Amino acid sequence: LTNLESCCSLLNSFSYTELNKNPVEGFSAGLIDDNDLYRWEVLIIGPPDTLYEGGVFKAHLTFPKDYPLRPPKMKFITEIWHPNVDKNGDVCISILHEPGEDKYGYEKPEERWLPIHTVETIMISVISMLADPNGDSPANVDAAKEWREDRNGEFKRKVARCVRKSQETAFE
Incomplete structure (x- = not known):
């Protein structure tokens, strides 16, 4: 391992250890494979007072080898309807x-990835x-259109279906 890789591994394991000692409300995280600190599975609990309340959404976080200089990728494994x-x-x-x-000039540099971000942030x-x-x-342009134009109709129905499905499949 290079010094950077060793450092990143330590940072990842520290974050993992820290999360296990001081869990944050609303999600849990763990390694997909104990031998690979770069691939995590997270369970996100739908926030209270939102359309996603009660959902249990599974996602994967995949960290690049040069983390924390570059951001991880996040992918929901559980179906979710969201803009x-x-x-x-x-x-x-x-x-x-x-x-x-x-x-494109849409985001300010300080809104994008910074090495100070953690799994918690x-x-x-x-x-x-x-x-x-x-x-x-x-x-998801279709979800965004429904969210803007029919939030309490079709958008809400699709999210409710995803929440129900997430509850049924959460611990498979």
Whole structure:
């Protein structure tokens, strides 16, 4: 291992150890494989007083070898209907975008990935995303359109179906 890889492994295991000692409300995290610190599975509890309340959504966090210099990728394994989650489950939020200038000028550099972010700050951002979708920068255009135009109709029905399905499959 290079010094950077060793350092990153230590950072990852420290974050993992820290999360186990001081769990954060709303999610739990664990390694997919005890021999691979770069692949985590998270369970996110749908935030109270949102359409996602009661849901138990499974996702994977995959860390690059040069973490924390670059952000992890997050993908929901459980089906979820949300403007900021594409139809394949990939999460699209600023904190997970590569650091630096946004070539489209939409995000400020400080809104994008910074090496100070942790699994905890990522998960808090994802829980916030569930509570308050960003319809102006959608990964799922159809969900964003429904969220803007028919939030209490079709959008709400699709989310409720995903919540029910997540409860049925949460611990498979």
